[in-house]
Amino acid sequence: MNGRGASKGERDPSQPRPPSEGWAYLSYMIGGMALYGFVGWLAARWTGWPVLFPIGMLAGLASAIALIIFRVTRS
Amino acid sequence: MSDVSVMSTASGCHIFSGCGYPAPSIENFYFRPIFTVGGIAITKPVVLAVLAAAIILVFFYVAFRKPKVVPRGTQNLGELGVLFVRDQILRQQLGRKGDKYLPFIVAIFFFVWIMNLFSLIPLIQFPATSKIAFPAGLAFVVWVTYITIGIRAKGPIGYFKRMAVPEGAPWWILPLLAPVELFSNILVRPFTLAIRLFANMLSGHLLLLVFGLASWYLFSFSIGLLFSVTSFVLTIILTGLEVLITALQAFIFATLTSFYIADALETSH
Numbered sequence: 479m480n481g482r483g484a485s486k487g488e489r490d491p492s493q494p495r496p497p498s499e500g501w502a503y504l505s506y507m508i509g510g511m512a513l514y515g516f517v518g519w520l521a522a523r524w525t526g527w528p529v530l531f532p533i534g535m536l537a538g539l540a541s542a543i544a545l546i547i548f549r550v551t552r553s
Numbered sequence: 554m555s556d557v558s559v560m561s562t563a564s565g566c567h568i569f570s571g572c573g574y575p576a577p578s579i580e581n582f583y584f585r586p587i588f589t590v591g592g593i594a595i596t597k598p599v600v601l602a603v604l605a606a607a608i609i610l611v612f613f614y615v616a617f618r619k620p621k622v623v624p625r626g627t628q629n630l631g632e633l634g635v636l637f638v639r640d641q642i643l644r645q646q647l648g649r650k651g652d653k654y655l656p657f658i659v660a661i662f663f664f665v666w667i668m669n670l671f672s673l674i675p676l677i678q679f680p681a682t683s684k685i686a687f688p689a690g691l692a693f694v695v696w697v698t699y700i701t702i703g704i705r706a707k708g709p710i711g712y713f714k715r716m717a718v719p720e721g722a723p724w725w726i727l728p729l730l731a732p733v734e735l736f737s738n739i740l741v742r743p744f745t746l747a748i749r750l751f752a753n754m755l756s757g758h759l760l761l762l763v764f765g766l767a768s769w770y771l772f773s774f775s776i777g778l779l780f781s782v783t784s785f786v787l788t789i790i791l792t793g794l795e796v797l798i799t800a801l802q803a804f805i806f807a808t809l810t811s812f813y814i815a816d817a818l819e820t821s822h
Contacts (some may be wrong), residue, residue: 497647500810501805505745509737541733544726545719552721 502549506542514538573588574770577762582683582755601681605667609660634688638662638807646811654814657698658807659782665691665750666803672758680799683754692747695810700739703817738816744808753802757795763766764788 518534521527586594616631624632638659643651665682672680681687703712718727719733768784771777 498808500747501809501812505732505737505741509741510733512741513733513736537729538733541729542737545722545730545733548719548721548730548774 503546506545507539510538510540510542510545512536512538514541572815575766577759577766581759581762597679598681598684599606601671601677602668602687605664605671605681607807608667610664615677624694634663635659642804643811646808646815650818651811651815654811658811661691661695661810662807665806666800669754669799672754672761672799675794680758682750682802683758683815685751687740687746688750691750691806692743695813696743699810699813699817702814714818731766743815746806750802750806753798757791757798760791761788761795764791 510515514537515531515535518531521534522530584596584598586596588595589598613631614628616627620628635655638650639655642653642662643658647654668681668687670680671677672683700712703715706712706763707715713735716738717731719730719734722730764784764787768788771781771784773781
């Protein structure tokens with residue numbers, strides 16, 4: 479069985495990644511934006527600087543992309 | 554019942570009779586209670602869900618009541634279904650060690666698929682999964698299942714460490730990334746699982762309603778006939794597309810469920 483069947487470190491690089499990998503990346507993007515967007519929104523409300531909200535969302539997006547890069551390059 | 558037929562005949566609207574297009578809306582997804590049991594209103598989607606469960610129960614009972622080595626008839630069909638789920642969904646994610654989760658995944662796959670298929674069956678024509686409660690309930694079951702499996706496999710601390718610490722990331726960036734990883738693994742997963750199924754079935758049903766209603770609304774013995782026929786042809790094409798989508802969404806739901814279980818069981822980093 480290919481892909482996820484073997485333990486992670488032994489993934490055969492010649493095999494394509496299973497489609498569920500794509501959904502994992504999507505979930506990172508949504509999760510990152512939602513989480514840091516929420517943190518940014520809270521910070522914006524407390525400090526009165528509305529710009530913190532988009533900054534939070536961008537930070538979330540950036541960390542999601544970083545997570546995906548680490549995940550892809552690791553194996 | 555707010556099917557195409559009922560809606561269009563009730564409104565009696567036509568393009569040249571002076572009334573506007575009775576566009577389908579979210580109203581078409583709300584049903585009058587058929588009856589109430591102890592204060593709980595039983596509506597069409599509830600009946601459909603129970604019906605789906607009954608169909609699956611009866612089918613698999615008949616198929617595997619007296620299993621033979623050389624399968625015939627219903628048993629053949631049942632084995633085809635179970636083997637499809639095992640080979641194309643479960644083992645793709647979990648390998649052979651996942652076979653003990655086969656009953657769960659088979660149940661999830663067929664339950665979702667039958668509930669989706671109700672979208673296309675004449676006189677029923679409503680996917681129970683286009684009510685958010687059903688995908689959400691299923692996603693909740695999946696969520697509890699994979700978290701329980703993960704905790705049993707690695708212990709609570711080991712499991713949440715695995716859920717929070719991203720693989721391959723250097724330590725100095727962890728404070729920034731760990732919350733995202735945890736959030737996406739624990740909260741976004743069940744949420745997207747439910748929303749994906751629900752939104753696909755809702756939009757598919759709405760699309761069929763739009764064109765089904767339009768082919769009735771535009772019908773007249775004039776140039777309108779051309780529009781009506783176009784609309785009708787589109788209804789048929791989109792019905793074909795829906796056949797594909799009902800199966801595909803059930804497949805994705807079951808695939809992701811087994812992926813989450815595989816992810817919870819995974820040991821090595």
